[in-house]
Each structure stands twice: as C-alpha cells, then as structure tokens.
Amino acid sequence: MSSDHAERRAAIHDHLSLTLEQVGLPRAMARVYSALILAEGEGLSTSELMEALDISKASVTNAMQLLLGFELVQRYRVRGSREAHYRVLKNKWGPIMARKFAGISQVRKSSEEALAFADTQAARERLEEMRDVYSFFERELSDVMDRWDNRHEEER
Amino acid sequence: MSSDHAERRAAIHDHLSLTLEQVGLPRAMARVYSALILAEGEGLSTSELMEALDISKASVTNAMQLLLGFELVQRYRVRGSREAHYRVLKNKWGPIMARKFAGISQVRKSSEEALAFADTQAARERLEEMRDVYSFFERELSDVMDRWDNRHEEER
DNA sequence: CCCAATGTTCAGAATGTTCTAAACATTCGG
DNA sequence: CCGAATGTTTAGAACATTCTGAACATTGGG
Numbered sequence: 001m002s003s004d005h006a007e008r009r010a011a012i013h014d015h016l017s018l019t020l021e022q023v024g025l026p027r028a029m030a031r032v033y034s035a036l037i038l039a040e041g042e043g044l045s046t047s048e049l050m051e052a053l054d055i056s057k058a059s060v061t062n063a064m065q066l067l068l069g070f071e072l073v074q075r076y077r078v079r080g081s082r083e084a085h086y087r088v089l090k091n092k093w094g095p096i097m098a099r100k101f102a103g104i105s106q107v108r109k110s111s112e113e114a115l116a117f118a119d120t121q122a123a124r125e126r127l128e129e130m131r132d133v134y135s136f137f138e139r140e141l142s143d144v145m146d147r148w149d150n151r152h153e154e155e156r
Numbered sequence: 157m158s159s160d161h162a163e164r165r166a167a168i169h170d171h172l173s174l175t176l177e178q179v180g181l182p183r184a185m186a187r188v189y190s191a192l193i194l195a196e197g198e199g200l201s202t203s204e205l206m207e208a209l210d211i212s213k214a215s216v217t218n219a220m221q222l223l224l225g226f227e228l229v230q231r232y233r234v235r236g237s238r239e240a241h242y243r244v245l246k247n248k249w250g251p252i253m254a255r256k257f258a259g260i261s262q263v264r265k266s267s268e269e270a271l272a273f274a275d276t277q278a279a280r281e282r283l284e285e286m287r288d289v290y291s292f293f294e295r296e297l298s299d300v301m302d303r304w305d306n307r308h309e310e311e312r
Numbered sequence: 313c314c315c316a317a318t319g320t321t322c323a324g325a326a327t328g329t330t331c332t333a334a335a336c337a338t339t340c341g342g
Numbered sequence: 343c344c345g346a347a348t349g350t351t352t353a354g355a356a357c358a359t360t361c362t363g364a365a366c367a368t369t370g371g372g
Contacts, residue, residue, distance in 0.1 A: 012270050019266040023259045024180075028360075037283065040276045046318075056362050061320055082317060082370070088282060093289035103179045110175040114168050120196045126244060127193065133249035136304065144296045151292065184330075202348075212332050217350055238340070238347060 013038055024100065028063040031055075033072060036088045043076065043087030072096075094148055101141045108134035169194055180256060187211075188219040189228060192244045199232065199243030228252075250304055257297045264290035 013034050020030035035052055036043055044052070049060050064086065067073035072092050078085050111131040118124045169190055176186035191208055192199055200208070205216050220242065223229035228248050234241050267287040274280045 008273060012273050016266050016270055019259075019263050023263055026360095037286070038270060038274070038279055041278055057319070058321080058363080059361060062361085065320095084319075090282075090285060093286060097289070097293055103175075107175050107179055110172050114172055114194060117164065117168050118194070122197055123194055126246075129246060130193065130249065133253070136307065137253055137300070140300045140303065144293070144300065147296065148292065182330095213349075214332060214334095214351080215330085218331085221350090240349075 009038070026066065028055075028059060029066045029070075029072075032060070032063040033067060033088065036073065036086060043085050045078070045081065045083040045085045047083060049086075094145075097148070098145055101145065104134055104138050104141060108138050165194070182222065184215060184219040185222050185226075185228075188216070189223060189244065192229065192242060199241050201234070201237065201239040201241045203239060205242075250301075253304070254301055257301065260290055260294050260297060264294050 013031075016038065017027075017030040017034040020034060021027055025033065031053055032049060035049060046057060046060050049055070050057055064073065064075075067086075068075070072089060073086050074089050076085050076087060108131060111127050111134060115124065115127040115131060118127055169187075172194065173183075173186040173190040176190060177183055181189065187209055188205060191205060202213060202216050205211070206213055220229065220231075223242075224231070228245060229242050230245050232241050232243060264287060267283050267290060271280065271283040271287060274283055
C-alpha cells in the first residue's frame with residue numbers, strides 16, 4: 001500500500017512537471033518546482049531533492065540558480081540541519097503569466113518593423129493582418145493582467 | 157544599393173523568425189513561415205526557399221509537413237513551373253493563439269489532479285493557489301477568444 | 313582555526329535535436 | 343511509357359543541451 005502511494009505520488013509529479021514543461025519552463029526547473037509544490041511540508045532539502053528526483057547535487061544547484069533567479073523559490077535554513085532547504089514563494093503565478101504574454105508585444109513590434117520595409121501589396125497585406133491580430137491580443141491581455149492585479153490586491 | 161536592400165531584407169527576416177520562435181514555433185517552421193510572409197508576391201517555390209534560407213530541399217519538405225499539418229500554409233501550382241509553390245493562409249492567427257492558450261487549461265487540470273491526491277495542508281494550499289490562478293486565466297482567455305471570434309466574423 | 317559537511321564550478325559524457333546528402337519514389341511533359 | 347525534374351524518406355553528421363563526477367570553494371560547529 002505504501003508502495004502504491006509512492007507510485008501514485010511519482011505519477012502525479014511526472015504529470016505536473018510535464019505540464020509545466022509544456023507551458024514553457026525548462027525541464028530541470030519544472031521537475032524541481034513540481035517537487036517543491038507537492039512536498040508534504042514547507043519545502044525540501046538538497047538531499048531530499050536528489051533522492052526524490054534521482055539527480056545529482058550539481059543538477060540541484062543548476063535548477064536552483066534558475067528558480068532563484070526567476071524568484072520563484074526561496075532558500076531557508078532549518079535548525080539542526082546544515083543543508084540548504086527550498087520552498088516555493090507565493091503569488092508568483094501572476095508574474096509567470098505576465099512573462100508568457102510579453103512575447104505578444106514583441107510579435108506586434110516585429111510585424112510593424114517588417115511592415116515599414118514591405119515593398120509590395122501582397123506582403124503588406126499579410127503583415128497588416130499579423131499586426132492587427134497581435135495588437136488585438138496585446139490590448140486584451142493587458143486588460144486581463146489589469147483585472148488580475150485588481151483581484152490579487154483585493155485578496156491580500 | 158541593391159545589396160543594402162538585400163541585407164536589410166535578411167535582417168528583417170531574421171528578426172521576424174526569431175520572434176516567432178520565441179513565441180513557440182519550431183525553428184524550421186518559423187524561418188519558412190517568415191519567408192512566405194515577407195515574399196514579394198503570392199508565395200515562394202521550393203527552390204526559392206532553398207536559396208533564400210540556404211537550406212536543403214529535405215529541410216523544406218520537413219518544414220512544409222509541419223506547416224501543412226498545422227494548416228498554416230497551402231500548396232499551389234504555377235503554370236509553366238513543375239515546382240511546388242507555397243503560400244500562407246489567411247486568418248490563421250486566431251487558431252495559433254488558441255493553441256497557445258490551450259496549455260493553460262492543461263495546467264489547471266493538472267493542478268486539480270494533484271490536489272485530489274495532496275495529503276497535507278501545506279501541499280493543498282500551494283496547489284489551490286495554482287488551480288485558482290489558472291482557473292482565472294482559463295476563464296479570461298476563453299472570453300478573449302470569444303471576443304476575437306466575434307470581431308473576426310464582423311470583418312468577413 | 314580546523315575539519316567535516318555542503319555547495320558551486322567546470323570539463324566532458326550522454327542525450328536529444330536539426331540538418332543534410334543520397335537513395336528512392338513520384339510526377340508530368342513529350 | 344520514358345526520362346528528366348521534383349519531392350520524400352532515411353541514416354547519420356553536426357550541433358546544441360543537459361547531466362554528472364570530480365575538483366574546488368565555502369560554511370559553520372566544535
């Protein structure tokens with residue numbers, strides 16, 4: 001029974017990390033971040049991560065440099081242990097989504113740059129469609145993020 | 157002067173493909189798709205793509221299988237030429253965005269699956285935050301796509 | 313201070329991805 | 343039908359990425 005439980009835990013972890021990868025996180029980050037989310041307690045130590053994910057401590061360091069750099073994770077100390085421990089930070093999903101949406105403005109700008117250069121009617125038409133679409137989503141997603149920020153503040 | 161123009165064209169093309177890559181298209185698709193958008197006329201032939209992008213015909217075939225599979229591009233024939241020609245299809249940006257957003261529902265589902273399994277308070281709280289965030293964006297983006305579809309229909 | 317425990321860096325192994333050349337298949341004009 | 347032109351498949355080269363072991367650096371208890 002305990003074995004079933006462990007297997008199910010592993011399956012859930014795999015599925016969650018795979019999902020986060022598909023959404024755009026690098027593999028190492030996704031695996032470690034998932035483990036920290038699913039942790040039973042506050043967080044996990046380096047050696048716990050090494051064992052749970054079957055990776056080297058060098059890989060833990062690498063993943064942590066990314067996760068700490070993106071400010072998704074925090075290091076903390078546990079008294080009686082010399083190991084580093086890590087916990088996920090709260091309220092980080094908003095920034096993650098914002099980063100995801102940022103690419104859209106980039107496409108709009110890129111299409112406008114190309115449009116300024118386009119020298120035939122056919123090319124202009126294709127680029128105008130592209131620019132219009134991305135302008136639309138740029139505006140809409142900016143509004144969505146505004147609504148997100150408001151909702152978020154009320155919750156505090 | 158013609159050389160300057162060619163260089164600028166190449167720079168614009170590089171920037172556009174890079175942007176499309178960053179938004180999630182695979183590299184090969186992004187390069188070929190950009191070339192077709194920037195084409196002076198209706199589209200480009202296999203040999204024109206090979207020369208413009210300095211890639212082999214095998215790569216053209218590969219990229220086209222992807223682009224045709226995603227229905228972003230159409231094959232057409234030009235009289236007097238035995239080569240295949242390709243043009244971008246119109247009104248495909250909506251579906252591209254929809255596909256981009258689809259991952260969000262996946263994350264929401266994944267977090268709910270994990271939530272059903274979570275056995276401690278700490279894990280439950282982290283997963284609930286995750287699920288709530290993704291539910292919010294799932295709803296909002298579904299609304300955005302509705303507005304997109306309406307706007308789109310009026311335009312026809 | 314010292315030393316054991318832990319963390320970081322780095323060179324190279326293992327793995328995965330992308331691209332191409334060449335063989336093969338298909339198409340179409342004659 | 344034949345043969346030249348074009349398209350597709352495929353095996354492997356070239357390239358990029360990820361992971362690790364080992365050397366090195368750092369930390370903190372005694």
